[in-house]
Amino acid sequence: METGQRGDQRTAAQRRRTELLEAAERVVLRDGPEASMNAIAAEAGITKPILYRHFGDKSGLYRALAKRHTDALLATLRAALDSPGDRRDRVEATLHAYLSAIETRPQVYRFLMHPAEAPSDEKGFDVGRHSVPLLRRMGEDLGEVIAERLDLGPDTRQVARVWGHGIVGMMYAAGDWWLGERPLSRDLLVRHLADLLWGRLAETGDRAGSRGL
Amino acid sequence: METGQRGDQRTAAQRRRTELLEAAERVVLRDGPEASMNAIAAEAGITKPILYRHFGDKSGLYRALAKRHTDALLATLRAALDSPGDRRDRVEATLHAYLSAIETRPQVYRFLMHPAEAPSDEKGFDVGRHSVPLLRRMGEDLGEVIAERLDLGPDTRQVARVWGHGIVGMMYAAGDWWLGERPLSRDLLVRHLADLLWGRLAETGDRAGSRGL
DNA sequence: ACATGCTAGTTACTTGCGGTAACAGCAGTC
DNA sequence: GACTGCTGTTACCGCAAGTAACTAGCATGT
Known part of the structure; x- marks a missing residue:
């Protein structure tokens, strides 16, 4: 201003x-x-x-460039977080929104997240460091939304921030892996991640003969 | 001879x-x-x-350097995954192992994850791109362990990989944020993350007056 | 009309890095 | 002794980030 x-x-x-x-x-x-x-x-x-x-300097240019897309992506996610349905629906919608964004514009995603690694150039190496800002901002935003909407006891805000960053990280790493290999459909990926968030890890029984996870 | x-x-x-x-x-x-x-x-x-x-080339040197620490960290995590106790204990032990590793040697962590960002130099910018390998390897490893030990139905392997990458990402992003701000103790952080994994997100009620998450 | 100053633009340079030739000494080995 | 292979050197290329110094237009205030 x-x-x-x-x-x-x-x-x-x-x-x-x-x-x-x-x-x-x-x-x-x-x-x-x-x-x-x-x-x-x-x-x-x-x-x-x-x-x-x-x-x-170059960093300034790249930051400005990153900010535009970051803002846009965050707005999209915010909207998904406000979509109709029950909680699970909203979570899945948000995951879908994120994955769809990185899927339809992988170039932008690669730039925002790990700015090196040219497509056809295997020895890719170079510059960058924008991922932290984006990840952090997504984590903080989600944390705020969680704190607004959930009652997690006395230190709701703290728990909400932890969860915000954690969930964002889950989405990020799974999305990054998925974008590289595409071993399953987006729908399925979303379902599995939501299952994870819904505590299926805790509920599932040990495999016969295993030491148990 | x-x-x-x-x-x-x-x-x-x-x-x-x-x-x-x-x-x-x-x-x-x-x-x-x-x-x-x-x-x-x-x-x-x-x-x-x-x-x-x-x-x-430089990339080769950095890869070699990264590999040593990556291998060491993965071994540590593997060990934690095999620690005694029930599943929740093991998950918490693993989170502790990871967070303790990045906490005690943040320099190494920064190098492995986002190799730019000099400490006192705010305009940090430069090289790197090792995070992906480490994150991927951790995700794949955890996915294997999950697949070995849990029975997640017909496509266990796929679900396990998704979860592996997802959980690792959760740990990564939360750890990265925590390492930067240290707003709570490691114990608490671990507990909150484990709670998240244990489905507390699904169980918690909406806040009064909110639209609901 | 004239100097003044501001902004968008230029050329030409410095510095520093990744990477490479080309060459030098010094094992051992046939 | 000549050949090979290893470790090491100096001296260079190419290229990218970043900067200094200058120029051309275009509004002004007096």
């Missing part, structure tokens, strides 16, 4: 900024996150120093 | 390799994962090309 008012002037720099972000996005989605600042600048039809004026 | 001398000759390269790895570890733990190959070589008392002869 430190933008000087000035009406139309105000948006001039802002608009340019989003133009640059869109160009950057195009390049990142095409070349992967190891895209050079030069390449991004070229795509935007300008040269490096301007990028630096707008975003400070 | 000369395989005598306890295979000194045979292990000569191997020993050198581990020496280099130890030097690399020292540097990485001191300077963070953005340590340069030059710095690592200097610490080992040699120069770059030798590192490249041994590890191919």
Whole structure:
């Protein structure tokens, strides 16, 4: 909000900024996150120093880029969390929303989560570190929702935060694995995860002859 | 033949390799994962090309470095999974083992998981991409254990893998958040996570006046 | 009209890193 | 002694991040 008012002037720099972000996005989605600042600048039809004026450094650019998608994804999840039905329905809807998001735009997902690893390039290695912000924000958000809606005793807030981060992590790791191998349908994955959350781990009996989990 | 001398000759390269790895570890733990190959070589008392002869490229070195710790951590977790007591005890023991590991050696943990983010340097940015291997391996391992010990119906193996990755992700994200903020004791964290796994989410009633989770 | 200042843009550079040639000494081995 | 193989070196390439210094337009205040 430190933008000087000035009406139309105000948006001039802002608009340019989003133009640059869109160009950057195009390049990142095409070349992967190891895209050079030069390449991004070229795509935007300008040269490096301007990028630096707008975003400070590469990290700043990437953060700005990540923020857009993070915000969008969080909004989607929030909506799913408010969907109709009983609790289990809502949980499944949220899982579906997340998995569907990463499934339909894996490029974006890879950028947000582990920005290295080019598709056809096996030796992928490089830059990044945006996953933490996204994961954290999702965890905190979910924690808040849980704290709002559930009564978990005296330290509800604390428990809710733990659960928020835990559930998000579950969703994240399972989703990441699933996206890589696709060994089952999304429906099934959602059902199994919801089962896990619904305490089926505790209820299931030991396998005959095993020491028991 | 000369395989005598306890295979000194045979292990000569191997020993050198581990020496280099130890030097690399020292540097990485001191300077963070953005340590340069030059710095690592200097610490080992040699120069770059030798590192490249041994590890191919930087990614190779880091993989080798990561593998040692990953193997160690996995062994620890396996042991915890075999600890005495009932299932809940074992689950809690495993969570404790993991959290204790990341708590006592956060530097190593940061390197394995998100190799950027220098301690005092907020704008941290750089290299890495080892988290996936560790997370995946933990998930697969846990999935195997679950499949061995639980009977989850016709497609036990699939469900077990989903759960393995899910639980590991839960542990990971909650642990990562906890390590950063430390808002509660490890004991409590473990209990809350175990509660979550034990289906308390499903059992808990809605908060009065809320739409319900 | 003129200097002034602001903003978007440029070229050309420095620094530092990953990675590689090419070469040097020094085992042992036929 | 010549051959091979290992460990080590110096000196370089290419490339990407980031910066300094300058230029062109375009509004102003007096």
